[in-house]
Each structure stands twice: as C-alpha cells, then as structure tokens.
Amino acid sequence: MFNLKLRVISVAAMAGLLLSVDCTTQAPEKAEMPAANTTTPATQTEMPATKGEKPTTPADPRATAEFNNRIAAYADVHKKADGQVPSLKRTDDPKEISFREIALGDAIRALRADARPGDIMFGEIAEEFRRLIKKDYGGRSREERKIFLDEVPQFHPTINQRYPSEWPLATFPATLLEVMPKLPEILEYRLLSEELILRDVKANIVVDFILDVY
Amino acid sequence: MPGSRLRRVVAAAAVVGCWLAAPIAQDLALPLKPDSVRFAVIGDSGTGAKPQYELANQMIAYHEKYPFTFVIMNGDNLYGSERPQDFVNKFEAPYKALLDAKVDFFAALGNHDDPNQRFYKPFNMGGQRYYTFKKGNARFFSLDSNYVDPVQLAWLEKELKASGSDWKIPFFHHPLYASGQHGSQVDLRVVLEPLFIRYGVDVVFAGHEHFYQRVKPQQGITYFVSGAGGRLRRGDLKQADFGAAGYDQDLSFMLIEIADKEMTFQAVSRTGQTVDKGLIVQRAGADPIVVGGSTPASPAPIRKTPVPAQPLR
Numbered sequence: 193m194f195n196l197k198l199r200v201i202s203v204a205a206m207a208g209l210l211l212s213v214d215c216t217t218q219a220p221e222k223a224e225m226p227a228a229n230t231t232t233p234a235t236q237t238e239m240p241a242t243k244g245e246k247p248t249t250p251a252d253p254r255a256t257a258e259f260n261n262r263i264a265a266y267a268d269v270h271k272k273a274d275g276q277v278p279s280l281k282r283t284d285d286p287k288e289i290s291f292r293e294i295a296l297g298d299a300i301r302a303l304r305a306d307a308r309p310g311d312i313m314f315g316e317i318a319e320e321f322r323r324l325i326k327k328d329y330g331g332r333s334r335e336e337r338k339i340f341l342d343e344v345p346q347f348h349p350t351i352n353q354r355y356p357s358e359w360p361l362a363t364f365p366a367t368l369l370e371v372m373p374k375l376p377e378i379l380e381y382r383l384l385s386e387e388l389i390l391r392d393v394k395a396n397i398v399v400d401f402i403l404d405v406y
Numbered sequence: 407m408p409g410s411r412l413r414r415v416v417a418a419a420a421v422v423g424c425w426l427a428a429p430i431a432q433d434l435a436l437p438l439k440p441d442s443v444r445f446a447v448i449g450d451s452g453t454g455a456k457p458q459y460e461l462a463n464q465m466i467a468y469h470e471k472y473p474f475t476f477v478i479m480n481g482d483n484l485y486g487s488e489r490p491q492d493f494v495n496k497f498e499a500p501y502k503a504l505l506d507a508k509v510d511f512f513a514a515l516g517n518h519d520d521p522n523q524r525f526y527k528p529f530n531m532g533g534q535r536y537y538t539f540k541k542g543n544a545r546f547f548s549l550d551s552n553y554v555d556p557v558q559l560a561w562l563e564k565e566l567k568a569s570g571s572d573w574k575i576p577f578f579h580h581p582l583y584a585s586g587q588h589g590s591q592v593d594l595r596v597v598l599e600p601l602f603i604r605y606g607v608d609v610v611f612a613g614h615e616h617f618y619q620r621v622k623p624q625q626g627i628t629y630f631v632s633g634a635g636g637r638l639r640r641g642d643l644k645q646a647d648f649g650a651a652g653y654d655q656d657l658s659f660m661l662i663e664i665a666d667k668e669m670t671f672q673a674v675s676r677t678g679q680t681v682d683k684g685l686i687v688q689r690a691g692a693d694p695i696v697v698g699g700s701t702p703a704s705p706a707p708i709r710k711t712p713v714p715a716q717p718l719r
Contacts, residue, residue, distance in 0.1 A: 284527045286493035293522055335589070342588055343517060357487050360517040363580060366554040366597045380553055393521050 255316040256373060262312045266399060267376050270392065273299035280394055294354075297395040301352045309351055312390060312400040321372070321388055325405045328368050340365060346385045349398040355391055434471045435672040435683040439665040443542035444472065447660035449480030449579070449613025450516065451635030454496035458636035461657040461676045462500035468674060469504060472661055477501075477509060478546065480613030480632060481516025481579030483529065488520050496636075497528070512539065514548045516579040516613065521550070538565050544573035544664050551578040551594055551612075559597060566605035572688065573664055574607045581612035581631045583621045585646035586654075587639060588614055602627055608688060609669060617643050617654035618673045620682055624648065626693045628686055632673070634658045651698060653681035671698070 277295040278288075313321060332340060345359035355361075362383050372381060375390075379399065382389050389401040436444075446465060451458055465477075484496050498505065505511075505528065513529035514536075515521055524531040531537055535550040536558055547565060550558065566574060580591040582599060591614075602610065603625050613633030621629035634657045643654040657676040662669060667689075673682040684698025 280522065280525055282525050282527050282533050285490075286488075286526060287490040289522055289525050290488070290490050293520075336592060339589055339591065339593070357520065361519075361521075361552055363517055363552045363591075363593075365593045366559075367593050369553070369555040370597075374556070377557075396520060396522065 252316060252320075255320065258314070259312070259317040259373060262314070263373075263375060263379065266312060267378060269303050270300060270378050270395070273303055273395070293394065293396050297352075297354055297392075297397045300392065300395050300397060304352065307351045307400075309401055311351075313388070313402045318402040321402060322405050324371055325368065325383075325388065328365065329406050341385075344383055344385050349384060349387060349389050349401045351398060351400065353398050355396050355398060361391075432678040433680050434468070434661075435680055436472055436661055436663040436670050437665065438472065439663065441542070442663045442665040443544050443573075444474040444664075445541070445662050446474045446477045447480065447577075447611050447630070447632045447662060448477060448635035449611075449631075449633040450482040450616055450637050451479065451500075452482060452484040452492075452496040452518075453636040454485075454492065454500075455636065457638070457657055457676065458496070459500045461635060461659060462504075464674060464676055464678055465501075465659055466503045467678070468661060469507065469509070472663075474661060475509060476541065477504065477511045478548070478577050478611060479511055479513040479529070479635075480577055480611055481514045481551070482518045482613060482633075482637075483513050483516065483523060484520075485518050485636070488523070493526065512546065512548060514578045515550045515552060517552050536561065538569075540571060542664065543571055543666070544575055545569045545571035547574070547576040549576055549578035549598075551580040551591070554594060554597055559601070562598075563601055563605070566601060566607070569605070572667065573609070573669065574605065575609050575611070576602065576607060577611040579612060580614050581619075581629065581633075582610065583624060583629045583646075583648050584612070584615045584619055584631045585644040585649055585652075586615035586617060586619075586631075586642040599625070599627075608694065609686065611660075615639070615642065617652060618658040618660070618681060619643060619652040620650045620671075620673075620684075620698060621648050622650045623693055623696055628694065628696055630660065630671070632658065632660050650696075651682045 273296055276299045278292055280289065280292040280296065283289060310318060329337065329340060342362070343360050344362040347356060347359060364381055364383060369381070375381070378392060378394055380391050380393055382391050383405070384401075386405065387401045387403055388405045390399040391397070392399050448465075484492055486492070501511070510530055511528060513523065513531055515523065521535055523529055524533050524535055530539075531548070535553070536548055538545060538547045540546070547562065549562065576598075580588075580594055582595040583590050607627050610627060610629045612629070612631055613635075615631050615633045616637045616639035617631065617634050619631040621631075634654075636657065638657050639654065641654055643652040653673065653675065655675075658673050658681060661672045661674065667687060669686040671682075671684055671686070672680055675681050682698060684696060687695040689695065
C-alpha cells in the first residue's frame, strides 16, 4: 500500500515536472537514476563508539554507568526493530531510503510506545547535561552565542516523533561533544531552542529529551 | 494515448528549447593540462527552484569546455522535505546532463541534510557520514561538520596522517572562516584547524554562507566558501581582514584543476561571468603562493556596506 502511494506520488511529481518545465532544465520523461559509481569507492570510515567507554563528563560515575546502560538498552530496541524491517543500505532509489527510514521509525515506536521523557536522560544525568551546556553557553561571548544558537530549531519535541524535515539539524558544538558521554553511532545529541534531544540517526526520531538546557 | 503523446511533445519541445537557449561557457581560466585532476564545487544547492537549475545549466555549459570528472558538494544537498521526488527535483533533474556524462558527485552533509543521504548511491558517501577518496595526486576528506565528535576527529587525524598525497583537501558544510550572516565557525576551528596545520592540509572548501568567498591563506591553508549553488544571500558578504575576494550578487560554482604542485581555480556566476580566478602553488616547507584576482569585467569586491541579509526561510 505504501509502495503504491510512493509510486503515485512519484508519477505525479514527474508529471508536474513535465508540465511545468521551462528553459532552465531538460524535462525527464521518468525518474532516471544515475548508474552507481563503481570506480571511486569511498573508504570505510566510521568507527562506532564502544559501549561503556569511559565518559569524560565529571558526572557521578554511577549515574554515567546507568546512562550507558540505558543507552545500551535503547540500542537493543533499535536492533530488534531493525531486524523487523528491510535494513537501510546503499541504494540508487531514494524511495527505498525514505521507506526504510519510516518503517524503522514505526517499528521503534511500536516497541517503545510507553517511553516517557527522561527514560534515558534521567534526573541526575539530565542535571549534569544541563550543567555542561549552561557552562559552555555561559562562557561564550555574545557573538559566539549567536553562532551557537544559529538555526536552532524552534519546535518542541515529543517522544518518538519523527524529526521534522522542515527544520535543520542544528550543529552540535564540537567542543561540547568532547565532554558529553559518547554515544553509539545510531544516536546523536541535538539542540533545539529549549531542549537537548537524543535523536535516532537511522530512524530519524526523537528518542528522549530534556528541557531548560540554556 | 493522446495525453502521453502530448506530454512527450511538450517534453521534447522543452528539451529543444533549452538546448537553443542553453548558456555558453564564456571564459575558461583553467589550463587544461594533461592528466590533471578536474572537478567542480557547489554548496547549498538543493532547493529544486529555478535558480538552481539555471546555475546547473551553466555548469553543464562549462563542462563542455572543461570536462571535469567529479563534483564535490559542500552540504545542504536537499533543503526541506526529503521525499523520493525531492531527490529528483533537487538533485537528479538539475544535474541530469552531468550524471548522464558519468560525472560523479561526492556529497558532504549540511545542517539541512538528513544523514541518511549517505545511503544514496549517487552521493558516493559509501554509507558513511564522513569519508575519504583519492583522485590523482589529491586526497579529499568529506567531513560531517554538523557533528564533529571525538570519534570523527580521531578518524580524520588517522586519515590525514596516512595520506601521502600531494594535495590534502577537506570539504564540509560549515566554514572555519567566513564573513556572512553565520560567520566563522570558531568552535569547529578550534578542533579542526590544528589537525589541518599539523598534517599539511592545502585547501578547504565549505558552504553554509550563501555566497562565494576566498580567504587569504591562514597558516598556509587557503579556504574557500562556495555556498551559493542554489540559494543566494545577496549583499551578505561583509568586510573582513581575512577576506581575499568574494561575490554575493548571484549564484555561483567553482571549477578547479590540479596539476602537479599547482591548483588553478575559477568561480563562475549563474550568468557565466568569472567572478574570481587564480592559482595556488604548493611550496615545500613554506606558505603557498596564491595569485588571484577578479576579472575586470566582473569585479568581486568585498562589500563595505552590506545590505541587510534576507531571512533563510
């Protein structure tokens, strides 16, 4: 059903392209995908963060250990959900990327339907993150704060929501990442106008958030 | 089917019309040396709007004169929604002629890009958020400047250290030096610049600011901002001590040629004007020689009285 919907959307888009074409481009008769590049393979690059690596944050070690446990538990949920849907791998077809991302998000949502804010970034670790972010933010000049908040999304998140594509992903300051606990490659920290969120990179969903971080 | 026939006729007429009205590359400032590394640079391109297509057509016209074999993309490859049709409207359709000519695109992630773009084969990211590849005597490092964590930094250091290439060229979205609305990304500079200096990076390309800017060599490294591949922030280029040249009056892209120890560059506007051009010469153990300047026909001044920037959205 979903594939059918995608096909209808694609056909409609191509028809729109054909009918609205002007002299700025050639009108494709169909969505032609370029051939996969086989001559210039990119080298393997990413090294996943190791679970349980010693964090550089000065938080209570027990709190950090508990945070790492909860992250590991989420990673297990992600893995289970990933096993239920076609895995996201390299493809010429953007429909596959979109479909798999949405399917993975749906599967995770189903597996953690009862998730609540603070399930992962719980009390003590949330306080520590607030302290780290406020310290970093407070130590910046006015100009640096402007850059810090540059294009920070203004929406307020809910757990398991899809990260809205109309909002950019605000750059997470590299200097702050140096002191935050490392995350596995499926997760990342992101800042919103008032919140710190944990975002599932592959599923593009908000996994957890905390308020009042500046 | 009469409807399909009509559509085919309309499409064919559009193609012929576009061919007749296609821009002609006006002024090639590159030497076209044998066996040189030839590529183009775009940034902030993925709007799917008419100006992006017009600039793409200019790239296609220049490709006739200067057959570059690949394009690096400095991020914001797809603005807004990333539905399947957006990959077509904002990437495949505007650059169709280049893709058909087997020109490879190598993307970096911008702050408007879903990191899952790394799985889209035509972006040649190998499924990675950051990656490296080599062309001739140049090694390129595509970084994810949205999220420079210690893991990425460790990877970059390892790759830079292992690179025996003559030219080391990182490209990513957020500029370490720029004088526009966003400004220089000092946070990034703190963590990246020491590595660039330590391991002999030569040239860096970035986007994010919607204009063209060339920066005076900073500790031996020449920085370019090429972020007007689809969006323009007209009049946003402000006076800066580090600025060498710039252009903020129209969309632009860059053409680069590397031959042995020389890199020739040319920045071209949507109308085909050369807005900056020059030469960077590597010198062992010394700062590079950078010779550059705008053409008399299209001066590229750094504006002293900036026009208020247009909002992004």
